[in-house]
Amino acid sequence: MKKRRPIHCTRALVLVVGAAVPAFIQACGPQAPEGPSITAVSWGGSYGRAYRGAVQIPFMEETGIRVDMEDYNGGLAQVRAQVDVGAVYWDVVDLEMADAMRGCDEGLLERIDIDMLPPALDGTLAREDFYPEMHGECGAGMLFYSTVYAYNADLFPGEQPATMADFFDLEEFPGRRGMRRVPQVNLEFALIADGVPLEDVYATLGTPEGLDRAFDKLDTIKDQVVWWEAGAQPPQMLADGEVVMSTAYNGRIFNAQVLEEQPFVIVWDGQVLDYGQLGIVAGTPRLEDARRFVAFATTGESLAAIARRISYGPARRSGEPLVTTHLATGVEMAPHMPTSPDNIARALRNDWEFWVDNQDALNERFSAWLTRAN
Template sequence: MGDQTMKKALILSTALTAVAFAASAEQVTVMSWGGSYTTSQVEAYHKPFTAETGITVVSVDADNPATPLKAMVEANNVSVDIADVEYADAIRLCDEGMLEEIDPEILAAAPDGTPATEDFLPGALTDCAVATIVFSTVFAYDDTKFPNEKPTTMADFFNLEKFPGKRAMRKGAKANLEMALMGDGVPAEEVYALLETPEGVDRAFAKLDTIKNDVIWWEAGAQPPQLLADGEVAMTTAYNGRIFAAAVSENKPFVTVWDGQVYEYDLFVIPKGAPNLETAKQFLTFSTDTQRLADQAKWISYGPARKSSGELVGLFMDGKTEMGPHMPTSEANLENALASSYEFWVDRDSELNERFNAWLASN
């Protein structure tokens, strides 16, 4: 081998090593809600993505990823590539120019070739976000606290006389105002029309007043099952998947009440200024395909946001629990269910949370 050939070979092998190193050094950072929910994403999305691409997925937790994401973009110091947010936040952040627009063409078609735009559930794709799951805020109780009659309706959550014991609720207006009205006898389909009036808002706060002194306020999704397990509360509002995880994986005596559930999408978004934009898009395409969204349901009881994933949902990771009945989208669970109105919350989030915080601070 002549000097020139050797030089070329060396340059080539060095270049290849550099390419291989660059590939292995590639990473994507995903911010989500922690606990059993993040575990479901790590198992269904992160691990298979790394196995297929060699790209490392770094997982970061936040109580509500929309808050740090907004701060990062405003400070022009973005350290995450993908974040999992609620619907109203996805719309608002997109309107504020905080998010990358997502071309639905990059999303995987269903196994039968149906394009993603026709395969995702209605409203699951927006200009800047792709839904992964349908989750719901429900209430749940500790079965051992109610040996005789059991709570079955949203009204029971607010009935301290009939079902004594502390309650826990998320510290914020969203879902609580809706549940307060349903607890006061308003049918699900009439809730938002009423909440759009000052009288309706007053009525919701008046209902919350009836239990205010007996409520512990939670902020992170992992707290409600913990509060129940510690015996600090007899009932709590919670994300349905967290209660399922505690009841099925840890054999806790917790029962989910579906009456008055408020269900909505969680979505993936890419912040403006994401350090690894192309890798973020690659991860997004992978993790929102039919199989991945069905796989997530093996780990937590949230419904996949694609129609084609539904029939692939089978058993929980324990190999024996049928997941269908534990999904917010199961027919039996939708009887008096409320689809969270993102239009309502995009417009009124600030004012209603200001009022909620003032109400919380007052005696």
């Protein structure tokens, strides 16, 4: 039987400090596998299942390299802990764009040369095939995805929410809201709901007055918010009636719609369009196998295979024509993509540079705001 590392040791690393770290690593670090293996870290839930079917299993079958999957909720804390103590056992990590850029600046991620990634099937070089905003110095582009909000249609038999302002309108649409327990996207949504034009959102957030305005808008619904951390939570919260509407990743809502026949409706107005990347943790002793995995995962074919399982758009142009119907249900995927013409009409593109520059300060302010009584 193949040896596997104990999950509780992995999750506990970030809690260990000081002189106890080396002893902890020696006791709880990964055990020697039988044959080559890597650990790939991603978002779990319906996306994790899509990732497994489209990338993990085909890669293992083609290369003989075992891929152990672990879930996380984002951020760089666990990556930083492993790199700082020189005991890296995560190899490849799914990253939000701002985290990929910060991780690169901090030396937490290996450089990824776009010219070393495979060309498209027609020979188009990777550099030309990837959308330009999708590749960074330490990250290979994966998918376009959006944070939207969705509601349970059964709870709104009359007038239904249609704009970002409606999410913040407790009088017209009473009931609890779900929101991710982080400042990013919530602040953007607050300003959009308060009437700030999309093109002015980040300029407004960059001023003290604009930040105050965003937090003041969040104050109007704060006592009705249920906070979530993992992407699988919003669909469950909606299904259980814990909230009447929630911010969510568009693909998670799509899968609940088509696979579970949930009466959910996505509101695309004011969606924040974002970019996912794959990064390789700096100092991994399995660097070459990690590079092979990244190269495999970011081909147009692999990205399309993910997109046929969950509605996130490929980072490569060559992947788009391969995204036809949903693999399990036959539903046409194009209308459900965040980048489709109708859905993107009122989209805000995430300004990852703003978040690289301001993440720490806004995390601190957001945490203080959460604990402050209205």
